[in-house]
Amino acid sequence: MSAANYGDFLTTTFDNVVNWSRKFSLFQYPFVTACCGMEYMAAACSHYDISRFGAEIPRFSPRQSDVLWVVGTITHKMTPVLRTVYDQMADPKWVIAFGACASSGGFYQNYSVLQGIDRLIPVDVYIAGCPPRPEAVLDGLLELQHRIQNDGPTVESKMINPTDIRHRERKLEQLNQYFSIPKKEVLENIQNPKSNRSVKPGYTYSSDYVNLDPHMGYDSPADQAKKNALKNEQA
Amino acid sequence: MSETATPDAEAALTLTQLIAHEFPGTVRDSHNHRGDETVIIKREALHRVCKFLRDDERCKFELMVDLTAVDYLEQGRDPRFDVVYHFKSLSLGHRLRLKVQLNEDDLRVASIHDLWDAVDWYERECFDMFGIDFEGHPNLIRLLMYEEFEGHPLRKDYPMDRQQPIMPLREVEERHEYGRKF
Numbered sequence: 001m002s003a004a005n006y007g008d009f010l011t012t013t014f015d016n017v018v019n020w021s022r023k024f025s026l027f028q029y030p031f032v033t034a035c036c037g038m039e040y041m042a043a044a045c046s047h048y049d050i051s052r053f054g055a056e057i058p059r060f061s062p063r064q065s066d067v068l069w070v071v072g073t074i075t076h077k078m079t080p081v082l083r084t085v086y087d088q089m090a091d092p093k094w095v096i097a098f099g100a101c102a103s104s105g106g107f108y109q110n111y112s113v114l115q116g117i118d119r120l121i122p123v124d125v126y127i128a129g130c131p132p133r134p135e136a137v138l139d140g141l142l143e144l145q146h147r148i149q150n151d152g153p154t155v156e157s158k159m160i161n162p163t164d165i166r167h168r169e170r171k172l173e174q175l176n177q178y179f180s181i182p183k184k185e186v187l188e189n190i191q192n193p194k195s196n197r198s199v200k201p202g203y204t205y206s207s208d209y210v211n212l213d214p215h216m217g218y219d220s221p222a223d224q225a226k227k228n229a230l231k232n233e234q235a
Numbered sequence: 236m237s238e239t240a241t242p243d244a245e246a247a248l249t250l251t252q253l254i255a256h257e258f259p260g261t262v263r264d265s266h267n268h269r270g271d272e273t274v275i276i277k278r279e280a281l282h283r284v285c286k287f288l289r290d291d292e293r294c295k296f297e298l299m300v301d302l303t304a305v306d307y308l309e310q311g312r313d314p315r316f317d318v319v320y321h322f323k324s325l326s327l328g329h330r331l332r333l334k335v336q337l338n339e340d341d342l343r344v345a346s347i348h349d350l351w352d353a354v355d356w357y358e359r360e361c362f363d364m365f366g367i368d369f370e371g372h373p374n375l376i377r378l379l380m381y382e383e384f385e386g387h388p389l390r391k392d393y394p395m396d397r398q399q400p401i402m403p404l405r406e407v408e409e410r411h412e413y414g415r416k417f
Contacts (some may be wrong), residue, residue, distance in 0.1 A: 077381050079402040111388040111397060112380070119404040 010058035021144040024054030029065035034072025035100040036131040062088040073101040074114045086121045097123045101128040273332040282345040289381040296322035299351035304365040314340045346372040364389035
């Protein structure tokens, strides 16, 4: 915080104050999937006490949190979940890749594991280690605070939140995704399933019940009619 | 089996001898290392043998412990796959391992889902990982991998570095090279 102390006065800029308050009130969302979670717990509890650095409470709702800790291995099957959690977080938001698996896939160099979460969502700080010691975790948090203070939003940039600065294109793509319903690919996939399973008459597959509206969770009557029409065509 | 079993001697038969006696011509090979009995049988006889193992008084295999498969591609064996069954008898306290050898171009074996319900997910996992078709299984779909996944990842010829993402991935700089160097 660049402030000069003239006797009884403290002068600073608005950006500095905002970023300073942001970096010391980080609400965390721990996305814990593997053994790194134990080290996260060790860093969060009283021996190392992560709340000394303003990262006080883990919030188990992404809508209330500022920092997404991706703690552990992320498989391809889990990527839609992680992406949804990230999309649900309100701006400004930051992501920390905790440990080797989240940073690069770690030693899981195989068919099922995502080789680093930066292939899915933008990452601010990578913490090395398998798993990292609590000291490394705190070091990563301090690094993030440093970046929030120095690379945070400014009045000159006219971008209110740092997430916009980093991936404006992805926000547009995300908006497009929400308004393109029903998806053409989904409909095509129902007609020509790409899966390589052995198709046998009389069997039911979960792809026969693909939800046309992925954001609703249930079908509207119009969608149900469409789906039934498609099924009748197939039969 | 060389000697013919008389009714008196039947109680002393090992499980291997019992199967060979009850189903002549089905046992391809067997070995017994310190009571760890393994019988390799013909594929066609699998369901009959399993039903016998479950129901017979001398076997009483109530528990279906495990089912898995082995790919012998790198050993260059001609029947490429083994399907391995493990059974345990809770009342008599003995175990048995059954193996069925499958050729690469004809990966079919009878499902024993109607004998042990526990085999349901094992057979689905085996289908998922090796592509082995268990005929008669009521719901043979992938267990662990997602629907869009192509191929069977535990086969030895599945490329080790092949990734099949379900979400569109971002462009990132490659920080290291994948795959083994031969």
